[in-house]
Amino acid sequence: MKDTLIIIPAYNEQEQIGALLDALAAPEIAEIADVLVMNDASSDQTSRIAREHGANVVSHVYNLGYGGGLQVGYKYAVRRNYKYVIQMDADGQHDPCNVLQIYRMLTTPTEKGECPDIILGSRFLEGSTSFHIGGMKKIAIYYFRFLIRLLTGQKITDPTTGLQGLNRRAFLLYSQFNQFDDRYPDTNVIIRMLLLGYAVKEVPAVMHPRTTGQSMHSGLKPVIYMIRMTLSIISTWIRARVLRIDQGID
Numbered sequence: 001m002k003d004t005l006i007i008i009p010a011y012n013e014q015e016q017i018g019a020l021l022d023a024l025a026a027p028e029i030a031e032i033a034d035v036l037v038m039n040d041a042s043s044d045q046t047s048r049i050a051r052e053h054g055a056n057v058v059s060h061v062y063n064l065g066y067g068g069g070l071q072v073g074y075k076y077a078v079r080r081n082y083k084y085v086i087q088m089d090a091d092g093q094h095d096p097c098n099v100l101q102i103y104r105m106l107t108t109p110t111e112k113g114e115c116p117d118i119i120l121g122s123r124f125l126e127g128s129t130s131f132h133i134g135g136m137k138k139i140a141i142y143y144f145r146f147l148i149r150l151l152t153g154q155k156i157t158d159p160t161t162g163l164q165g166l167n168r169r170a171f172l173l174y175s176q177f178n179q180f181d182d183r184y185p186d187t188n189v190i191i192r193m194l195l196l197g198y199a200v201k202e203v204p205a206v207m208h209p210r211t212t213g214q215s216m217h218s219g220l221k222p223v224i225y226m227i228r229m230t231l232s233i234i235s236t237w238i239r240a241r242v243l244r245i246d247q248g249i250d
Contacts, residue, residue, distance in 0.1 A: 003083040004033040004103060007073035009066050010090035011040040014049055021053035023096040032103060033086065036076060038069035046090075067182035074175035078168075085166045094121065094163045095206040102165035105203050117170045117198040120156065120190070121163030121205030128204040136222045143226065144187040151237050152194040156202065159187040163205055170198060173249045181232060184225060188232040195240040196248040 006024060010017055017037065024035055037050040039059040050057045058072060070087060077085050084106050088094040098121050105119045123131045133141070137160075144159040166174070170193065174180040181188055194200055239246040 002032055002034050005077045005082040005085050006033050006035045006099065007038060007070060007085055007087045008035065008090045009038045009040060009069035010042065010046050012042045012044045012046060013090040014044040014046050016092040017046055017090050018049050018053050020090060020092055021050060021055050025054060029096060029099050033099065036073055038073050040064055040069045065183055067185040070185065071174060071180050071182050074171045077171055078175045083168050085171045087162065087164050089162050091210050093207050093210055095208060098163055098205050101203055105201060106165045106167055114199065115167065116201040117167050118193060118200045119165035120158060120161050120200065120202045122158035122161060122202040123205060123207055124157040125202055125204040129206045131207050132209060140222060140226050147233055148187065148191055151191055154194055156190060158202065159190055169249055184229055187229055188236050191233055192236045192240065196246065198248065
């Protein structure tokens with residue numbers, strides 16, 4: 001059995017999902033990883049196309065949202081005893097070439113002899129591809145960078161990236177009830193894991209602009225997102241540093 005599961009949350013992504021799965025079927029990726037598409041009650045042909053391209057598919061009866069889909073994927077990985085999870089978007093923004101780089105970092109010990117718990121694919125490290133970001137989202141990224149540095153003392157260049165790799169210790173925690181934000185699992189989750197002592201590293205990533213569909217952060221959603229995320233971050237810090245009721249998995 002392969003030791004890695006690639007989780008792809010998908011909602012109405014019939015235009016992109018086939019090409020992505022074809023790329024993930026490349027021998028160098030297929031020999032290390034299985035692919036799971038979390039079909040979040042799509043109304044188009046996402047599920048059918050994913051199955052035709054050889055992916056395992058879990059289809060929700062109703063829409064759980066991005067975070068909810070991810071958490072079901074983590075539970076799937078736990079039950080099937082995968083060692084690593086790599087999560088990526090279905091819209092074609094995350095290039096499949098990132099999979100091997102993230103896998104290498106997850107499985108390569110650091111100078112201290114320990115492997116990272118979480119790998120974040122960053123658009124802003126040297127070696128990353130250039131990527132246009134709108135004004136509002138750019139403000140959000142700088143704002144969340146500041147909060148991470150303020151609350152944890154660590155520097156994360158891309159706090160909103162959805163391209164991530166997790167070892168079993170990390171996704172086992174995420175799979176448990178009330179241990180993962182199933183609405184907007186971004187900066188708040190990263191801060192929590194840093195405060196709990198999990199090793200989080202970044203790697204330069206190759207990403208592409210979305211060409212079809214609509215981003216979940218379009219319209220006024222970025223403003224609502226920033227407000228909700230700020231409140232979640234405050235709650236996360238209070239739980240970990242003031243109340244000291246938060247805990248990870250050893």
